[in-house]
Amino acid sequence: MxxxxxxxxxxxxxxxSTLDEDLGVGLPGGGHxxxxxxxxxxxxxxxxxxxxxxxxxxAGLPVAVAFFRALDPDMQIEVLVEEGASVAPGTDLMRLTGxxxxxLTAERSALNIVQHLSGIATMTRDYVNAMGExxxxxxxTRKTIPGLRMLEKYATKMGGAQNHRMGLWDAAMxxxxxxxxxxxxxxxxxxxxxxxxxxxxxxxxxLDQIExxxxxxxxxxxxxxxxxxxxxxxVALVAGRARTEASGGIDLETxxxxxxxxxxxxxxxxLTQSAPAADIGLDFTPL
Numbered sequence: 001m002x003x004x005x006x007x008x009x010x011x012x013x014x015x016x017s018t019l020d021e022d023l024g025v026g027l028p029g030g031g032h033x034x035x036x037x038x039x040x041x042x043x044x045x046x047x048x049x050x051x052x053x054x055x056x057x058x059a060g061l062p063v064a065v066a067f068f069r070a071l072d073p074d075m076q077i078e079v080l081v082e083e084g085a086s087v088a089p090g091t092d093l094m095r096l097t098g099x100x101x102x103x104l105t106a107e108r109s110a111l112n113i114v115q116h117l118s119g120i121a122t123m124t125r126d127y128v129n130a131m132g133e134x135x136x137x138x139x140x141t142r143k144t145i146p147g148l149r150m151l152e153k154y155a156t157k158m159g160g161a162q163n164h165r166m167g168l169w170d171a172a173m174x175x176x177x178x179x180x181x182x183x184x185x186x187x188x189x190x191x192x193x194x195x196x197x198x199x200x201x202x203x204x205x206x207l208d209q210i211e212x213x214x215x216x217x218x219x220x221x222x223x224x225x226x227x228x229x230x231x232x233x234x235v236a237l238v239a240g241r242a243r244t245e246a247s248g249g250i251d252l253e254t255x256x257x258x259x260x261x262x263x264x265x266x267x268x269x270x271l272t273q274s275a276p277a278a279d280i281g282l283d284f285t286p287l
Contacts, residue, residue: 003062004062004063004065004066006150006154007150008150008166009150009151012066012070014063014151015063015066015067015109016070018067018109019067019071019105019106019109022108022109023105033101033104033105035104036101036104036105037101040100040101040104041100042101043099044101044286045097045098045099045100045286045287046096046098046099046100046103046104046284046285046286046287047095047096047285047287048095048096048097048103048283048284048285049092049094049095049282049283050064050093050094050095050096050110050111050114050280050281050282051090051092051093051280051281051283052087052090052091052093052278052279052280053089053090053279053280054122054278054279055086055087055088055089055122056086056087056118056119056121056122056278056280057084057085057086057087057118057121057122057124057125057158057159058081058083058084058085058086058087058093058114058121058158059083059084059114059117059120059121059154059158059159060083060113060114060116060118060151060155061081061083061093061094062079062083063110063113063114063117063151064094064110064111064113064114065077065079067106067109067110067113068096068098068102068103068106068110070106071099071105071106072098072102074098075096075097075098075099075102075103076096076097076098077094077095077096077098078094078095078096079094080092080094080095083158084157084159086125093114093280100286103284104284107282110282111280111281111282113151114278114280115277115278115279115280116148116152116155116275116277117151117152117154117155117158118155118278118280119275119276119277120152120155120156120159120271120272120275121155121156121159122275122278123159123270123271123274123275123276124138124140124155124156124158124159124160124161124271124275125160126252127159127252127255127268127271128159128160128161130252130255130256131255131256131259131266132256132259132260134259134260136259136260136263136264136265136266137161137162137264137265137266138161138162138255138259138266138267138268139161139162139163139164139245139265139266139267139268140152140153140156140161140162140163140164140267140268140269141164141267141268141269141271141272141273142164142165142167143269143270143272143273144273145272149166150166152272153166155272156271159271161271162265165201170199171197171199171200171201171220172192172197172200173201173202173203173222174188174189174192174200174201174203174218175203175222176203176205184212185202185204185209185212185213185216186212186213186215186216187216188202188216189202189212189213189216189217189218190216190217192217193216193217199219199220200217200218200219200220201218201219201220201221201222201245202218202220202221202222203221203222203224203247204221204222204223204224204234205223205225207230207233207234207237210234210237210238211237214238214241218242219242219243220242220243220244220245221234221238221242221243221244221245222247222267223244223245223246223247223263224247224248225247225248225249226246226248228257228258228261231246231261231262232261232262235261235262235263243264244262244263244264244265245263245264245266246258246261246263246265246266246267247267250267250268
């Protein structure tokens with residue numbers, strides 16, 4: 001597990017900018033790890049073990065590897081578990097041997113990303129499990145931390161979700177404020193279709209908006225904040241003419257019932273917006 005690529009994501013640039021932030025590159029007196037340089041001999045070597053203190057779904061280990069290799073290209077690194085694996089508390093995730101200063105300088109950045117992404121993957125898996133036996137698919141959203149969207153959406157996939165649109169560019173999503181300006185659901189969808197947009201998602205929060213949206217060319221309806229009975233009625237009205245997605249206020253208590261209404265998807269913003277960091281540590285031994 002030495003390479004890691006995501007479309008549109010520059011891993012090297014991400015690692016460099018993250019380390020530069022921690023090292024204070026460009027700031028007066030910045031550009032170095034004061035503690036490591038003053039306390040640790042330049043030629044000192046450490047062995048380290050990254051392990052999980054929680055039961056988690058693992059995500060982000062290849063990114064952690066990139067942080068360590070950026071500071072010590074010759075570091076010996078053994079990744080012990082696969083991305084997306086469910087592991088028990090106390091599981092060793094990675095073993096490292098290399099320059100002590102490099103290990104200490106990269107430690108926090110590497111742990112931050114693995115803790116954050118594993119937290120997202122773990123919460124996502126909880127939601128997938130709560131859906132039960134269903135053909136309905138869990139989707140993430142654009143409610144991501146700026147600069148981390150590609151990684152956070154990667155983490156939801158490790159947890160078992162699928163990615164919704166990646167940004168503003170790959171599908172039209174017509175919501176209430178677009179409708180407000182256009183004048184109606186039908187007119188908003190018509191304008192998107194007339195502009196040549198092929199993937200048109202339209203939010204509807206009332207049953208009487210479904211037919212105008214479909215007639216104008218919507219091929220994906222986001223059924224917003226509807227209760228279980230209304231979702232079932234909406235699915236019956238759509239009758240397979242478009243994809244259907246339940247969205248809004250969905251949590252672990254409600255996702256099972258809502259995913260069983262016949263909708264194609266349920267989307268949950270809290271996967272990336274509210275997932276707690278996983279408890280993951282890294283312990284070193286001098287060599």
